[in-house]
Amino acid sequence: MRSIYYFFALTFLVLFHGPVNSQSKNYEKQIDSLLSIMTLEEKVGQLNQLPLSWDTGPSSPEGDKLKDIREGLVGSVLNIKGASKTRGIQELAMQSRLKIPLLFGLDVIHGYKTTFPVPLAESTSWDLEAMENSARIAAIEAASAGIHWTFAPMVDIARDPRWGRIMEGAGEDHYLGSLIATARVKGFQGKGLGSLDALMACAKHFAAYGAAVGGRDYNSVDMSERMLREVYLAPFKAAAEAGCATYMNSFNDINGIPASASKFLQRTVLKGEWGFQGFVVSDWGSIGEMIPHGYAANAREAARLAIIAGSDMDMASMCYRKELTGLVKDGVVPVSVVDEAVRRILRMKFTLGLFDDPYRFCNEGLEASTLSKPEFRAAARDMARKSIVLIKNEAETLPLKTGKKIALIGPLGKSETDMLGGWSVWWDDNSDVVSQFEGLERRIGKENLLYAKGCSTRGDDRSGFDEAVNTAKEADLIILTIGEDRDMSGEAQSRSDIGIPGVQEELAEKIFALGKPVVVLLNAGRPLVFNRIAEKADAVLLTWFPGSEAGNAIADVVFGDYNPSAKLTTTFPRTVGQVPIYYNHFNTGRPSPDDGPSRNFRTGYTDLEQTPAYPFGYGLSYTKFDYSDLKISSDKMKEGEKVEYSFTVENSGKYAGEEIVQLYIRDRFASVVRPVKELRDFVKIKLEPGEKKTVIFVIDKEKLSFYNDELDRVTEPGFFDVMIGASSADIRLKAELELK
Numbered sequence: 001m002r003s004i005y006y007f008f009a010l011t012f013l014v015l016f017h018g019p020v021n022s023q024s025k026n027y028e029k030q031i032d033s034l035l036s037i038m039t040l041e042e043k044v045g046q047l048n049q050l051p052l053s054w055d056t057g058p059s060s061p062e063g064d065k066l067k068d069i070r071e072g073l074v075g076s077v078l079n080i081k082g083a084s085k086t087r088g089i090q091e092l093a094m095q096s097r098l099k100i101p102l103l104f105g106l107d108v109i110h111g112y113k114t115t116f117p118v119p120l121a122e123s124t125s126w127d128l129e130a131m132e133n134s135a136r137i138a139a140i141e142a143a144s145a146g147i148h149w150t151f152a153p154m155v156d157i158a159r160d161p162r163w164g165r166i167m168e169g170a171g172e173d174h175y176l177g178s179l180i181a182t183a184r185v186k187g188f189q190g191k192g193l194g195s196l197d198a199l200m201a202c203a204k205h206f207a208a209y210g211a212a213v214g215g216r217d218y219n220s221v222d223m224s225e226r227m228l229r230e231v232y233l234a235p236f237k238a239a240a241e242a243g244c245a246t247y248m249n250s251f252n253d254i255n256g257i258p259a260s261a262s263k264f265l266q267r268t269v270l271k272g273e274w275g276f277q278g279f280v281v282s283d284w285g286s287i288g289e290m291i292p293h294g295y296a297a298n299a300r301e302a303a304r305l306a307i308i309a310g311s312d313m314d315m316a317s318m319c320y321r322k323e324l325t326g327l328v329k330d331g332v333v334p335v336s337v338v339d340e341a342v343r344r345i346l347r348m349k350f351t352l353g354l355f356d357d358p359y360r361f362c363n364e365g366l367e368a369s370t371l372s373k374p375e376f377r378a379a380a381r382d383m384a385r386k387s388i389v390l391i392k393n394e395a396e397t398l399p400l401k402t403g404k405k406i407a408l409i410g411p412l413g414k415s416e417t418d419m420l421g422g423w424s425v426w427w428d429d430n431s432d433v434v435s436q437f438e439g440l441e442r443r444i445g446k447e448n449l450l451y452a453k454g455c456s457t458r459g460d461d462r463s464g465f466d467e468a469v470n471t472a473k474e475a476d477l478i479i480l481t482i483g484e485d486r487d488m489s490g491e492a493q494s495r496s497d498i499g500i501p502g503v504q505e506e507l508a509e510k511i512f513a514l515g516k517p518v519v520v521l522l523n524a525g526r527p528l529v530f531n532r533i534a535e536k537a538d539a540v541l542l543t544w545f546p547g548s549e550a551g552n553a554i555a556d557v558v559f560g561d562y563n564p565s566a567k568l569t570t571t572f573p574r575t576v577g578q579v580p581i582y583y584n585h586f587n588t589g590r591p592s593p594d595d596g597p598s599r600n601f602r603t604g605y606t607d608l609e610q611t612p613a614y615p616f617g618y619g620l621s622y623t624k625f626d627y628s629d630l631k632i633s634s635d636k637m638k639e640g641e642k643v644e645y646s647f648t649v650e651n652s653g654k655y656a657g658e659e660i661v662q663l664y665i666r667d668r669f670a671s672v673v674r675p676v677k678e679l680r681d682f683v684k685i686k687l688e689p690g691e692k693k694t695v696i697f698v699i700d701k702e703k704l705s706f707y708n709d710e711l712d713r714v715t716e717p718g719f720f721d722v723m724i725g726a727s728s729a730d731i732r733l734k735a736e737l738e739l740k
């Protein structure tokens with residue numbers, strides 16, 4: 001009887017799934033049929049995601065795991081890459097009874113083969129189109145290599161540079177962060193899931209992972225629901241609105257509940273309020289980690305808590321694989337709960353077209369002709385140039401003129417692997433990365449470029465100092481390249497000291513002592529404290545980790561082929577003791593003046609300026625932009641109205657350049673305290689020398705709204721400051737707006 005039923009169900013499946021190329025197609029009937037013939041073990045299998053080691057092939061010794069795949073007890077695999085490998089593993093899944101295809105997931109964070117700048121660096125471009133394109137190219141390359149699913153974008157708001165994962169996000173602001181989340185989701189998912197060049201995106205880490213206490217990775221988060229909704233959930237909501245296929249929950253507990261067991265996050269907010277139709281994957285082992293966390297007594301309890309809360313797929317902890325069948329058989333977990341999770345995963349497999357052809361992403365020919373296309377490399381170079389922040393430029397040191405002898409000094413000058421930054425898929429093969437040395441050499445020729453390493457990024461070996469100093473003496477100008485190496489930021493790379501590590505500052509002092517012009521390249525995956533360097537250098541470029549085209553992009557900026565336009569998306573503190581410091585903080589009843597240490601019972605530190613070293617939105621250009629002629633359509637706004645702010649931006653310097661013009665508001669009084677500034681709009685404009693452009697910002701009710709104490713999104717009548725400027729601390733034009 002059962003086999004007859006199976007036959008009908010399969011016939012139904014074959015007849016009813018046509019070509020798949022749209023996310024909106026409805027597969028519920030096919031899913032019903034499939035669910036009706038799946039055993040409980042097979043259902044639980046769909047919820048199980050297995051890590052395979054990078055070099056696993058069908059004949060590798062990961063015996064049990066591969067056996068599980070053949071038996072249909074695995075829904076997804078992570079960490080293998082390449083069309084031939086994924087085909088080999090998919091062939092095993094096709095030996096299972098129901099031949100349900102596997103999903104292949106991978107951390108394609110800032111590029112697959114063509115590596116783009118780390119995400120925090122990209123965010124400083126404020127260039128949404130370029131960021132979407134960067135994600136698009138990552139998806140095109142990865143999908144050609146058999147990957148269906150990237151664990152990106154990370155949309156966690158981060159206000160603490162000690163947290164190493166700040167590198168993987170879009171900075172501290174939720175308005176900009178939401179736009180970037182949207183751009184990245186759109187980029188990864190392209191024309192829609194089912195296209196051969198689209199990846200499922202995964203908004204992570206749900207939620208508030210970036211607010212870990214003390215910036216210590218995996219740590220607890222305790223915050224009001226108002227703060228959560230207004231700031232930390234905003235980019236996740238934007239990702240849902242952009243059609244993000246999956247979410248990953250986070251390692252932290254939030255208000256005492258581990259995120260993997262949070263019904264509030266997964267059922268109430270994500271699947272309820274936001275109507276999310278995709279599925280939620282746990283973070284690596286996070287379901288099992290509820291045991292040491294002190295929330296689940298054992299794996300059975302952890303599995304129960306997570307599935308009930310709405311975590312659909314278990315990444316790597318094996319709690320579902322081991323416990324869920326028993327939990328259902330014992331009547332502890334209703335099978336309907338399992339069915340709902342399976343349905344969500346199958347829905348994505350149908351949408352990707354894997355039931356039509358499980359190998360449709362495994363095309364070695366396509367993979368070979370897709371990776372590292374010249375146009376991808378060109379886009380990576382452009383993105384890298386757009387992500388380099390000019391921090392200081394005394395006496396127009398930059399751009400450099402050619403014809404001078406330059407010494408490149410420092411541990412990162414010839415490194416290729418460090419240029420890739422955290423989360424690179426190709427750390428094992430960085431042969432096509434353009435190092436800083438290579439990029440500069442191509443630009444000015446071998447004869448004009450000297451090099452000495454000087455020291456490492458870590459440790460206290462000073463034995464290379466003399467060589468570095470002697471090399472520098474032979475040059476007219478020194479480019480000093482220092483900072484973090486690629487492993488100092490990223491997951492589990494929280495640091496209590498965010499200064500320049502090792503003996504690099506000592507090396508720098510010796511170079512400065514020569515009295516020659518020094519341009520510093522600052523390599524970093526997070527905001528650093530580098531006051532002494534900033535004081536003594538003639539110019540400082542924050543280059544982050546720029547990716548495959550690092551050296552070329554840096555040479556473009558150093559020699560003025562590209563005029564830097566990037567602006568910080570995180571506040572850079574003066575000292576680590578000033579952390580957390582972010583631009584959109586609340587005032588207190590006792591605010592400090594901005595320009596000095598706190599005195600007379602005011603908030604702040606008595607031994608430090610109140611302002612940061614570099615504020616949110618900061619970044620210089622080789623040219624100068626003037627703002628003038630503000631015209632406002634009205635200084636009052638009634639329900640349903642909009643107010644226009646029109647003004648002129650002029651390039652009054654001698655280079656063509658781009659300016660990121662920023663609009664901030666402040667709600668002076670409200671039923672809850674509001675931030676001293678909130679970014680509400682921006683535009684990036686390009687101006688030739690002497691050129692003027694009119695910029696118009698429009699304020700509507702939405703831009704003035706916030707969550708009140710009852711968690712309703714409201715606007716309240718009253719007065720607002722409207723501030724337009726070149727950074728959060730460089731306000732050039734101001735107006736007052738009354739909301740009636």
Ligand code: NOJ
Nearest residue numbers: 078107151204283284491
């Ligand atoms: C743990 C990280 O937190 C997450 O971001 C990543 O996607 C998974 N590991 C898979 O590698």
